[in-house]
Amino acid sequence: SAVISQKPSRDICQRGTSLTIQCQVDSQVTMMFWYRQQPGQSLTLIATANQGSEATYESGFVIDKFPISRPNLTFSTLTVSNMSPEDSSIYLCSVVRPGNLYEQYFGPGTRLTVT
Amino acid sequence: AQRVTQPEKLLSVFKGAPVELKCNYSYSGSPELFWYVQYSRQRLQLLLRHISRESIKGFTADLNKGETSFHLKKPFAQEEDSAMYYCALGGSNYKLTFGKGTLLTVNP
Numbered sequence: 140s141a142v143i144s145q146k147p148s149r150d151i152c153q154r155g156t157s158l159t160i161q162c163q164v165d166s167q168v169t170m171m172f173w174y175r176q177q178p179g180q181s182l183t184l185i186a187t188a189n190q191g192s193e194a195t196y197e198s199g200f201v202i203d204k205f206p207i208s209r210p211n212l213t214f215s216t217l218t219v220s221n222m223s224p225e226d227s228s229i230y231l232c233s234v235v236r237p238g239n240l241y242e243q244y245f246g247p248g249t250r251l252t253v254t
Numbered sequence: 255a256q257r258v259t260q261p262e263k264l265l266s267v268f269k270g271a272p273v274e275l276k277c278n279y280s281y282s283g284s285p286e287l288f289w290y291v292q293y294s295r296q297r298l299q300l301l302l303r304h305i306s307r308e309s310i311k312g313f314t315a316d317l318n319k320g321e322t323s324f325h326l327k328k329p330f331a332q333e334e335d336s337a338m339y340y341c342a343l344g345g346s347n348y349k350l351t352f353g354k355g356t357l358l359t360v361n362p
Contacts, residue, residue: 170348172349172350180354181340181352181353181354181355182298182340182350182352183352184349184350184351187347187349195347231298235348241286241288241303241344241348241350242288242300242303243300243350244299244300245297245298245299246297247297248297
């Protein structure tokens with residue numbers, strides 16, 4: 140499995156501000172994804188982070204609200220912009236390693252509370 | 255559209271009893287199905303995938319294409335099996351669609 144870390148592990152933010160979440164992997168991976176898990180809900184895919192190009196967003200998620208960067212094969216960031224209380228969630232990154240195309244490994248998550 | 259249904263939000267059994275966590279899917283292609291588990295205060299982790307046909311921690315899951323199901327089973331539940339279980343369906347571009355999850359509690 141891959142060792143995946145996320146920073147910060149949790150944060151409390153005021154509405155209208157932005158937070159950038161980092162995801163770091165200990166080895167090169169094929170794909171990186173960002174998910175949201177709202178309280179009491181399942182995981183919802185936000186976007187696929189593409190290395191060296193713009194992320195691919197799922198329906199209901201837009202780049203202006205959730206800009207994503209992936210400058211190399213082991214690192215990605217997700218920014219939650221202009222936050223509102225509805226953005227309070229756990230945000231998770233996941234990765235797919237070469238040769239294991241559907242097996243996703245998840246980071247520990249970032250618990251965000253917006254007041 | 256791709257969809258995963260886990261009808262039971264909560265499931266409670268006694269230690270040593272059999273357990274079955276239900277999962278049904280909707281997918282037009284050939285499905286890739288997984289079970290993920292999240293123990294208390296731990297990250298989400300892959301439990302098993304249908305293509306490997308293996309038993310992990312005593313759990314098995316059989317893909318039934320006729321019933322579009324991928325139920326997770328264990329003949330004798332243990333207290334350490336208490337966790338949140340998610341069924342997931344692989345789609346295009348290796349993306350996963352998750353069910354809403356079932357919280358399994360195994361009582362002593």
